[in-house]
Amino acid sequence: MFKDNDILAFTLANPDGAEVSAFTTAQGIVVETWDTGIFCLTPANPGNKDIILSCGVHGNETAPIEIVRDLVKQLLDGSLPLAHRLLILIGNVPAINAGKRELEENLNRLFSGAHAQGGIDNAERRRAQALEAAVARFYGQRSNVERLHYDLHTAIRGSKHEKFVVYPFLHGKPRSREQIMFLARCGVDTVLLSQSPTTTFSYFSTNTFGAHGFTVELGKVQPFGQNDMSRFEAAAEGLAELVSQAQLVLPDYDETAVNLYRISRVINKQSEAFSFTFGEDVENFTPYPKGHLLAKDGDLEHRVELAEEAVIFPNIKVAVGQRACLLVARTRLD
Ligand SMILES: [Zn+2]
Secondary structure, three states: OOHHHOHHHHHHHOOOOOOOEEEEOOOOOEEEEEEOOEEEEEOOOOOOEEEEEEEOOOOOOHHHHHHHHHHHHHHHHOOOOOOOEEEEEEOOHHHHHHOOOOOOOOHHHOOOOHHHHHHOOOHHHHHHHHHHHHHHHHHHOOOOOEEEEEEEEEEOOOEOOOOEEEEOOOOOOOOOHHHHHHHHHOOOOEEEEOOOOOOOHHHHHHHHHOOEEEEEEEEEOOOOOOOOHHHHHHHHHHHHHHHHOOOOOOOOOOHHHOEEEEEEEEEEOOOOOOEEOOOOOOOEOEEEEOOOEEEEEOOEEEEOOOOEEEEEOOOOOOOOOOEEEEEEEEOOOO
16 A cells, blocks of 8 residues: 555655555555556456556656546545556656656657667666566557557647647558547647657557557646646546546547647757747747748758748757757648
């Protein structure tokens, strides 16, 4: 058992390795601790979904960690039933304790084996390997079930669309309209369709295990206890329905209910002279019209090429040769 059914307090108090253990709740949920911040919950009669909720992959992104803690509290104290197998992953525990996004490396760029590249050993790389192993163990225990993985984040900067999701590249497989409607039910009404393989956690689950996986951005970073949890109500309620109901009742796909974007261009920094024409505080998804000057890089000018393109994740501090921002454009599902 965890004091006050609080897996977060338990995890942060045992950052260097929680003892492997198991107990059964009064409602018959078997709760296994596999490792630090890794908990597998199995109800007496599991339904047809294997659900992974991960949070804290970036240590300072506190609201998702609080959402997951509170959800598990309800499952453990019996106030919310569990209908499906559930794996909870609290990502970067030492970074959470330090109140930092990361200690040495961005954990969300170390999956699909990237942690083993380059002969570097650090806490984030070891953690990526442990998280991959937990996902493989969890999904490997059953087949012919729906595999789901929601990797919950908050963004560094503000966004025109406060809540959005990055839908990993599926190598040509169709996107799930049902999942898009579920995310909209969670208040996440903007979907960015990725069009290339990456080393993110959600791409790993999607590509390696055929899961419906998503990087879910729920709003802006705030310290623990300073999140306005009312802004996350829809997400918390949607996730509670997901884990507690045998089948979700969702509306039919409605493209007017969501904003769909695709990546239209990547702008890389080619020299130290690189500068944006907009300020540091520009919000993600800020749109610009055709011809608008976005950035200068020495003699090179980067202008909007489509009727409208929006900027996301601008970062002038990257090394020369690295991505300075992405441009996105409105799109539709095929
Ligand atoms: Zn994040």
